[in-house]
Amino acid sequence: MNFINSMLEAVGSTPLLKLNKIGRGLGADLFVKLEYLNPSGSYKDRMALAMVEAAERGDTWNGRKLASGGTVCDSSAGNTAPALSFVCACKDIKAKIAVYRPMLRGDSARLKIASAFGSDVCESSLPEQYLSAEQSEAFKDENNDLTYIVAGKMHSSELERNHDDVIWLDQIYNPYNYLGQKEIGNEIFDQLDGKVDAFGCSVGSGATLLGTCLAFREKGLTPQITYGVVPYGSEVYMQLDKDECGRNEFHHSDIMRRLAKAMGLVKWTTEKSIIDVMLEAGYPDLFFRITTEEARAMANRLCSEEGIYCGMSSGANVAVACKIAERLGKGKNVVTVIVDRRDRYLGEYPNDVYIV
Numbered sequence: 001m002n003f004i005n006s007m008l009e010a011v012g013s014t015p016l017l018k019l020n021k022i023g024r025g026l027g028a029d030l031f032v033k034l035e036y037l038n039p040s041g042s043y044k045d046r047m048a049l050a051m052v053e054a055a056e057r058g059d060t061w062n063g064r065k066l067a068s069g070g071t072v073c074d075s076s077a078g079n080t081a082p083a084l085s086f087v088c089a090c091k092d093i094k095a096k097i098a099v100y101r102p103m104l105r106g107d108s109a110r111l112k113i114a115s116a117f118g119s120d121v122c123e124s125s126l127p128e129q130y131l132s133a134e135q136s137e138a139f140k141d142e143n144n145d146l147t148y149i150v151a152g153k154m155h156s157s158e159l160e161r162n163h164d165d166v167i168w169l170d171q172i173y174n175p176y177n178y179l180g181q182k183e184i185g186n187e188i189f190d191q192l193d194g195k196v197d198a199f200g201c202s203v204g205s206g207a208t209l210l211g212t213c214l215a216f217r218e219k220g221l222t223p224q225i226t227y228g229v230v231p232y233g234s235e236v237y238m239q240l241d242k243d244e245c246g247r248n249e250f251h252h253s254d255i256m257r258r259l260a261k262a263m264g265l266v267k268w269t270t271e272k273s274i275i276d277v278m279l280e281a282g283y284p285d286l287f288f289r290i291t292t293e294e295a296r297a298m299a300n301r302l303c304s305e306e307g308i309y310c311g312m313s314s315g316a317n318v319a320v321a322c323k324i325a326e327r328l329g330k331g332k333n334v335v336t337v338i339v340d341r342r343d344r345y346l347g348e349y350p351n352d353v354y355i356v
């Protein structure tokens with residue numbers, strides 16, 4: 001007999017696919033880790049499971065322990081909402097997801113998926129709730145998405161503060177986010193017998209890039225190139241000076257800390273974020289800014305040429321992987337990630353926009 005007892009056992013162990021058509025003639029061989037095959041449709045299943053299991057052990061930022069029947073919360077407009085909801089559905093745990101409504105451009109399938117898994121999905125508080133009129137004026141030219149995100153985190157931190165049975169998972173700072181993603185690196189290492197010459201992926205929290213690279217480091221593997229990717233025009237946590245940046249040309253967004261300070265989100269002003277840990281650990285070597293058009297064109301090719309029904313950030317990942325494969329040349333292996341399924345964007349982005 002060969003069966004599993006819980007859908008949680010279906011998380012991970014994803015295939016690694018060699019891109020024989022898109023990769024043809026590029027020089028190096030191109031491989032993609034098919035993370036969209038995780039049960040809720042993205043690689044976030046891994047981190048959601050790791051963060052919830054840590055909370056069950058009481059391994060949280062404030063030592064609070066998740067009891068059976070307890071509640072976890074966080075804010076998300078992306079893949080964390082379905083993933084966390086999926087994990088909680090499989091366990092006897094409730095999830096409250098606060099959503100940055102202004103960041104969604106219409107009907108979000110990701111929130112429908114989260115609700116289908118039984119999560120309590122609500123709108124996150126807006127920045128005006130935490131900023132005075134003068135402060136709002138001072139931040140009016142800053143990245144709007146970041147302003148909503150920090151307000152959403154304030155909302156989650158207040159939920160935790162006001163309810164003894166609620167744990168705020170805080171995915172942007174929670175080390176179990178990148179520790180959960182480490183398994184991606186362990187699996188890639190085994191699948192390629194340790195021969196990885198370049199690895200990179202889109203950076204939101206930074207957890208996938210950091211976790212994968214740390215797994216390689218622990219196994220004594222140092223790829224020649226590690227790279228991060230961000231969408232052109234919506235650099236949320238990272239700021240890039242130009243479209244391709246070396247080590248001294250990309251920076252952690254300082255606006256994030258200033259907003260956290262202004263809104264009173266103390267944890268975000270005193271602790272290290274995952275991006276801080278990633279930069280201190282020396283990753284990545286390069287950062288690329290990719291336009292929606294480039295990401296879309298490659299995601300469409302992944303669909304029509306390789307049969308991979310993926311979202312735009314996967315397209316961005318592969319678009320950069322192709323550039324790296326051309327640079328490295330024959331005999332090298334370039335690896336990146338297929339992050340999620342495209343159908344979760346159809347209501348909002350019928351024309352396919354690259355977001356992380």
Ligand SMILES: Cc1ncc(COP(=O)(O)O)c(C=O)c1O
Pocket residue numbers: 078079080202203204205206207208209311313339340355356
């Ligand atoms: C579509 C998509 N791409 C990329 C990322 C970035 O992943 P990470 O947070 O591990 O850096 C996310 C995470 O939110 C995502 O949802």
